[in-house]
Amino acid sequence: DQQVKQNSPSLSVQEGRISILNCDYTNSMFDYFLWYKKYPAEGPTFLISISSIKDKNEDGRFTVFLNKSAKHLSLHIVPSQPGDSAVYFCAASPTGNQFYFGTGTSLTVIP
């Protein structure tokens, strides 16, 4: 059973606007959450993470929000750029040693 879910397989956004990617999880033992970005024919690269003791973490154009009561997190990209077009994976970990991934959201930023 999928413990981490990304219900939107794809998202298209105009350049300069905000991209919002969503992720839901079911396991209340998860205490660390990460976002990875993946270009075709390349491995995923780490983007940003958040611990369960926080509700927001920001790094440049990327902000991750965590709502523990709703078991929901989101990644905001502002402003979106064409180079942000990629597949984004949400991941969660209960211990820091095992990671559970969502199915990914393919983001297209339209110039």
Add this chain to the structure above:
Amino acid sequence: DVKVTQSSRYLVKRTGEKVFLECVQDMDHENMFWYRQDPGLGLRLIYFSYDVKMKEKGDIPEGYSVSREKKERFSLILESASTNQTSMYLCASSLGTGGVEEKLFFGSGTQLSVL
């Protein structure tokens, strides 16, 4: 920077062949992982290893085995390749302290086609 190197970017094999996928990391990480990525299914964990000669099954170990004889090297073995094992295979490593700053570092992936 951590480097995780997978020996092949593309592989084409025949049904029934034994296939070896090799992965090497250069940052003395304790943990190593093998995932496969399929459209609509995301990244699914095949096997992982916390230490040399240690291995643990992930979510989809059937049809696969692994070997970790040295800390830096983690091999995935398809004992008898089948067409449903056509996929992108991703190797990853992590420090292994188990804290909230852990993250996975991925290789570039091996696109395996089984004909």
